[in-house]
């Protein structure tokens with residue numbers, strides 16, 4: 001590892017990240033290179049961001065051209081790059097979601113959704129799910145479940161309740177006259193690739209309609225083709241009232257998007273919300289190119305096909321090793337739940353040239369760029385096979 005790079009970061013950055021001993025220098029497709037020129041198959045996409053692959057030439061060119069024209073353009077002015085992106089977004093978004101607010105990150109997208117729900121209903125209550133992850137600023141953190149993230153920063157925003165993920169009867173019972181909205185991820189990412197039963201999202205939609213509360217879907221991790229459809233809610237034929245996007249939307253440039261129905265969005269008054277950088281021309285150019293690439297290269301379909309192939313191969317590892325409790329996933333959003341902490345597996349895979357993520361304490365999470373190639377998938381499986389084999393042998397010895 002290039003020592004001085006790591007040392008300087010370690011000495012000068014706030015120490016909020018667990019750091020891997022790895023300096024990433026550049027990337028292409030699903031491949032990353034470290035500062036010494038060593039190659040890695042990337043199954044992180046930098047936490048779900050690099051959906052079109054690292055440095056997709058279409059995205060790079062769009063950024064380059066726009067950067068030479070105009071770097072910033074506040075939302076109080078009109079701009080061609082922003083309009084071009086919004087036109088493409090409307091073409092792929094769930095039909096009823098006709099309006100969007102543009103910000104710069106996932107947590108901002110959720111913050112706006114929460115404010116919008118309160119404004120539109122005039123009620124303060126938000127029901128979120130146990131295990132949920134929606135971000136770490138005060139509003140989104142209030143909807144996030146993990147006590148480790150929440151407890152040091154209490155008191156959080158009042159009016160939030162959590163109910164068990166996937167339990168419709170508990171959700172129904174929790175809704176009262178103060179409830180503005182229910183917020184959920186179609187598949188929970190950070191807490192372990194938790195896939196609810198097929199009737200969960202449709203049931204959620206029905207309950208929200210019956211009770212007159214809004215449904216917010218957080219597709220910050222599941223959206224933009226990741227699960228094998230442009231948005232995961234399409235698998236279930238469900239449309240939310242408010243949809244949160246970020247991560248992959250601009251292939252790596254910072255962008256958050258909150259979409260809503262005309263009726264919900266029209267509740268906002270001038271000045272209710274704003275963002276200096278939101279909808280900036282460079283991020284919008286990258287996002288427009290991202291949507292073009294997703295469509296033209298049929299990446300959601302590819303995620304479905306290659307995800308099914310990868311899932312089948314990982315299932316074989318579940319059969320082979322007792323240390324694997326369960327393999328699950330949809331599209332190219334996959335998890336291997338182990339019977340122990342995954343740190344050794346993450347580091348062992350990295351030493352062998354494969355980068356994977358954790359999700360919770362004991363789930364290895366795979367979120368590769370959707371352009372990952374067959375040979376790379378085979379390499380990921382053979383490295384995981386090797387690392388899990390070693391772990392199993394070590395555990396049998398102990």
Ligand SMILES: Cc1ncc(COP(=O)(O)O)c(C=O)c1O
Pocket residue numbers: 047105106107108110133134135136185189190218219220221246247
């Ligand atoms: C489902 C979900 N919502 C919200 C967020 C927060 O996004 P950001 O880190 O861009 O604030 C994340 C990030 O991991 C996420 O997975």
